[in-house]
Amino acid sequence: MAAISVHDVVKTYGSLRAVDGVSLEVGEGEFVGILGPNGAGKTTTLEIIEGLRRPDSGSVELLGEKVWPRNAGLLPRIGVQLQASSFFERLTAREQIHTFASLYSVPTAAADDWLERVGLVDKVDTRVEDLSGGQAQRLSIACALVHDPDVVFLDEPTAALDPQARRNLWDLLAGLNDSGRTVVLTTHYMDEAEVLCDRVAIMDAGRILQFDTPAALVRGLDSPTRITVAPGQLDVADARGLAGVSDADEAPDGVVLTTREPARVVATLAERDLLDGVRVQTGTLEDVFLSLTGREYRA
Amino acid sequence: MSAGRTSPFVALSRAIVLGFLRDKASVFFAIIFPLMFLVLFGGIFGSQGQSKVDLIQVGDVALVDELSPAARAAFDDTFEVSRLDDLDEAVEEVRKGDADVAIEMRGDVLVAHYTQTDPTKAAITQGALRAFVDGTNVAQSGQPPRFSLSTEQVEDDSLETIQYVTPGLLGWAVAMSAAFGAAATLQGWRQSKLMRRLQLAPVSTRTVVGARVAVTVGIALVQMAIFVGLGAAAFGLTLTGSWWMAIPLVVIGTLCFMSIGLLAGAITTTTEGAVNAANFMVLPMAFLSGSFFPLEGSPRWLQVVSQALPLRHLNDGMLDVMVRGQGPAAALLPMGILAAFAVVVTLVAARLFRWETS
Structure with missing residues (x-):
């Protein structure tokens, strides 16, 4: 049984089709990312799946049950982290998570375990307003998981964090589906989706353009591989003549070869003993987005 | 916990x-x-709402000094009494507004020097002093008064x-x-x-x-x-x-x-x-x-x-x-x-x- 089953969901606000026919199947224990620029409809899609918003049409089933109207039986089985830091004002980290634990009738000891697991042990008596952005997100995630839900929704958990804090959070996020839990997160960071997610749904203008593993998305891209050879070892004209090379250009960091047969080119370079300092770049999710929408990806 | x-x-x-x-x-x-x-x-x-009339007593004022204890209590409820021996000084106090009235005895006449600055207070002062004079006269006549007044407040303590x-x-x-x-x-x-x-x-x-x-x-x-x-x-x-x-x-x-x-x-x-x-x-x-x-x-x-x-x-x-x-x-x-x-x-x-x- 699929953990999440979304069928042709549409949501319009006035003339704006915020969600325009989204369908999605997520298996149990899967870690899925919804990737797209701001305004792509990620949050609205997520909130419809959570049961917060009623779609104009289409249906959503979570763990085999309808999410709309508010399904009280389902709520203890799902955990949510909303985009804003949804905290009770002026409570400490411990008071905060204890309050959420009580809402889910969970003993407060379980809440204390989560504080430890997200690395907030020395911040338990700090008020939420005084936590750093990263600490607040950790607390928010802990509050979403305090009742050990089967499905977790995280709406841009790393937004507005500096790169260091973002990477720190990845370690925590990566382990969330270890015990068979299903995780859905939205993000506008390509690298995040690539690192964390089993499958990525690329979303733009209310539609899911493609939904697959990051590797498959890039493979399907059919984009050439770029191989950069360190400067001073190969001239451009020579490079163009190499077997399998479709184009070559001079760049500040060396000569860039464009090829659709990277294995063959690398083998040739190896024969000529030119592999020192060589760099191989295949397509990225950014290239995928570019090829799907015809425009550059801007988060 | x-x-x-x-x-x-x-x-x-x-x-x-x-x-x-x-x-x-x-x-x-x-x-x-x-x-x-x-x-x-x-x-x-x-404190303003219940402020008393400031009264200066000049010298001995038999009428006040000889009030019965009950009448004296009522008198003190109405007047804040201070004493001065010099009449001119007392009248000057009233004129400056430091007191509301100065009283002295001239023979059997109680003379009140008051200020009209606050007409309401002036009226209260005159009325109250007249009541005490009348009351003392009645008491000294030895006759029980024919009419009496009983007051009942509508509010508890308005x-x-x-x-x-x-x-x-x-x-x-x-x-x-x-x-x-x-x-x-x-x-x-x-x-x-x-x-x-x-x-x-x-x-x-x-x-x-x-x-x-x-x-x-x-x-x-x-x-x-x-x-x-x-x-x-x-x-x-x-x-x-x-x-x-x-x-x-x-x-x-x-x-x-x-x-x-x-x-x-x-x-x-x-x-x-x-x-x-x-x-x-x-x-x-x-x-x-x-x-x-x-x-x-x-x-x-x-x-x-x-x-x-x-x-x-x-x-x-x-x-x-x-x-x-x-x-x-x-x-x-x-x-x-x-x-x-x-x-x-x-x-x-x-x-x-x-x-x-x-």
Whole structure:
């Protein structure tokens, strides 16, 4: 049984089709990312799946049950982290998570375990307003998981964090589906989706353009591989003549070869003993987005 | 406690209480600020209402010195007596306004040198002195007087300002903290998406609203205890028989003003805007509803207009049962009106409420 089953969901606000026919199947224990620029409809899609918003049409089933109207039986089985830091004002980290634990009738000891697991042990008596952005997100995630839900929704958990804090959070996020839990997160960071997610749904203008593993998305891209050879070892004209090379250009960091047969080119370079300092770049999710929408990806 | 479970209602209530107590501005405006007015009105203006006539007695004044103990007590209730031996000096004091009247004996005539600066006080002075002279004459004639006067006060103790201002200021304080609390919670929880978050937790709306209402009502009752306690301890507030009916009155008044706060929260898009809107509704209402000054002396139209304001009914109800000595039934009509306001305004607020602030 699929953990999440979304069928042709549409949501319009006035003339704006915020969600325009989204369908999605997520298996149990899967870690899925919804990737797209701001305004792509990620949050609205997520909130419809959570049961917060009623779609104009289409249906959503979570763990085999309808999410709309508010399904009280389902709520203890799902955990949510909303985009804003949804905290009770002026409570400490411990008071905060204890309050959420009580809402889910969970003993407060379980809440204390989560504080430890997200690395907030020395911040338990700090008020939420005084936590750093990263600490607040950790607390928010802990509050979403305090009742050990089967499905977790995280709406841009790393937004507005500096790169260091973002990477720190990845370690925590990566382990969330270890015990068979299903995780859905939205993000506008390509690298995040690539690192964390089993499958990525690329979303733009209310539609899911493609939904697959990051590797498959890039493979399907059919984009050439770029191989950069360190400067001073190969001239451009020579490079163009190499077997399998479709184009070559001079760049500040060396000569860039464009090829659709990277294995063959690398083998040739190896024969000529030119592999020192060589760099191989295949397509990225950014290239995928570019090829799907015809425009550059801007988060 | 760390391993225990707490019911959602208790946990929510505790979270809201802690949030309130740790917000110094909220505590200030709910408790300290209204108390400042109570101290101001009760302490400063309060002494004005019962101020006595300053009387300078020049030399020996047989009439005063020989008053019977009962008459002397009445005399001291009316006059603040000081003594001077020099008449010119005493008259100069009166002229400067440092005293209201100077009295001397010329043979059997009591001569009063008074000032007309304050005509009312001058009239009281003359009337009172005449009464004491007449009373002494009657007493000395040995004949029992044919007519006598018996006075019965309509209110329990209407003279004292504190009796009037305590219920009115309490009404304002309760209205303010209930409206601000509801407005700030609605907006704050919407802004932070905490309301959405709670929607996705297995707690009913009833539990969430119930906790918020319970905390606000609790705060209102604490306000009431502090007001009445301070008024009684420091300013001589005396409660009349059915004062306890003020408790249900305050509870329903709190609900009514929470609904006004919800309305303020529903029509605004930021927390600051919500609190300002609540203030905009409550503060003028406090003036027009007699929280700061008695409406009895105000123009007729104002008295009519104020009937449309819920705070007027809260104030009236509390005045009736707390200091005017009326029976418990006097609070019932105000309670009904406040409840009706609460229902109607809540429905309007619910219609105007939007989840999205943009």
